[in-house]
Amino acid sequence: MTHSNWRRRPLLGALAAAAVLGGALPAAAEGVVNVYTNREPGLYSATLDEFTKATGIKVNAIFSEQGLAERIRAEGENSPADVLITVDIGRLSQAVDLGIAQPVHSETLAANIPAQFRDPDGRWFALSLRARTVYASKERVKDTAIAYEDLADPKWKGRICTRSFQHQYNIALVAASIVKHGEAKTEEWLRGVRANLAKKPSGGDRDVAKDIAAGACDIGLGNQYYVGLMTNGPPDQKKWAEAIHVILPTFQGGGTHINVSGAVVAKNAPNRDNAIKLVEYLTSKDAQRVFADVNYEYPVRAGIPVNPLVRSFGELRPDPMPVADIAKARAKASELVDKVGFDR
Numbered sequence: 435m436t437h438s439n440w441r442r443r444p445l446l447g448a449l450a451a452a453a454v455l456g457g458a459l460p461a462a463a464e465g466v467v468n469v470y471t472n473r474e475p476g477l478y479s480a481t482l483d484e485f486t487k488a489t490g491i492k493v494n495a496i497f498s499e500q501g502l503a504e505r506i507r508a509e510g511e512n513s514p515a516d517v518l519i520t521v522d523i524g525r526l527s528q529a530v531d532l533g534i535a536q537p538v539h540s541e542t543l544a545a546n547i548p549a550q551f552r553d554p555d556g557r558w559f560a561l562s563l564r565a566r567t568v569y570a571s572k573e574r575v576k577d578t579a580i581a582y583e584d585l586a587d588p589k590w591k592g593r594i595c596t597r598s599f600q601h602q603y604n605i606a607l608v609a610a611s612i613v614k615h616g617e618a619k620t621e622e623w624l625r626g627v628r629a630n631l632a633k634k635p636s637g638g639d640r641d642v643a644k645d646i647a648a649g650a651c652d653i654g655l656g657n658q659y660y661v662g663l664m665t666n667g668p669p670d671q672k673k674w675a676e677a678i679h680v681i682l683p684t685f686q687g688g689g690t691h692i693n694v695s696g697a698v699v700a701k702n703a704p705n706r707d708n709a710i711k712l713v714e715y716l717t718s719k720d721a722q723r724v725f726a727d728v729n730y731e732y733p734v735r736a737g738i739p740v741n742p743l744v745r746s747f748g749e750l751r752p753d754p755m756p757v758a759d760i761a762k763a764r765a766k767a768s769e770l771v772d773k774v775g776f777d778r
């Protein structure tokens with residue numbers, strides 16, 4: 435899921451005219467590409483307009499928060515879907531697991547996307563990066579650096595808030611810990627973090643900032659872009675953002691945990707060439723700037739400036755772990771979270 439409030443945002447530009455909620459799209463057609471996405475329309479509309487202007491290829495888009503990969507699988511050989519654009523390595527690897535992704539070999543994508551952030555077999559490509567950061571109370575937490583491992587330190591007893599650890603953002607973090615430290619150490623870490631919780635896991639990342647603002651806890655986990663969205667959001671959310679400072683945590687001996695948004699070219703894409711052109715376009719400098727400035731994400735492509743607010747969190751040092759390795763440990767991560775009763 436991207437953000438729970440996207441349905442209330444207006445559809446903009448030419449994309450709006452093309453958007454069909456729950457409807458059917460024509461399959462193969464010259465100068466057309468069909469996109470299925472659960473990302474916010476506001477994030478993509480201008481970019482897709484620019485793509486159409488630059489290439490003459492019209493973009494049809496279907497938006498749905500849930501079930502797009504399953505829908506493509508159910509549509510089978512007759513699926514009009516060319517490109518699936520979504521967030522989280524969990525959803526990208528689900529597309530692979532459902533057999534709806536096709537391998538793509540593109541020199542442009544290989545040049546624009548570091549190898550760590552694309553499938554070695556070309557079945558998914560990251561478009562933007564999302565750091566799992568620590569939100570910390572400005573008043574009560576003076577630390578400016580922290581390791582993920584430190585969250586299990588008893589010094590944080592009764593002070594941590596988080597959304598469910600079965601949520602895909604936390605599952606990816608736990609999976610990364612498994613890749614780095616193994617299952618036994620990760621289980622121990624989970625037990626330690628759980629022992630430090632101020633309250634039962636609930637809500638979303640924004641609620642962590644809300645809880646810190648209300649004094650219910652002192653630190654918690656959250657993706658960096660929510661801080662930009664809260665800061666420039668409704669007044670109550672602005673207050674939550676003002677109550678926290680953001681620390682870019684690192685794994686001991688490593689860097690900050692990175693998750694991705696990304697794109698998949700559908701296995702039965704009727705407009706395959708246009709699909710690849712669109713994914714390539716999404717890694718262009720112009721498109722990458724939109725991820726940084728509209729959604730406060732880190733561009734996947736090197737050399738694109740991050741938004742000044744995000745830059746104020748410090749310099750991002752991504753953990754070097756390939757995101758594809760994280761995908762493989764997700765099932766185990768979910769088992770461990772369950773085993774330690776993290777959410778109970």
Ligand SMILES: [Fe+2]
Nearest residue numbers: 435436437657
């Ligand atoms: Fe999100």
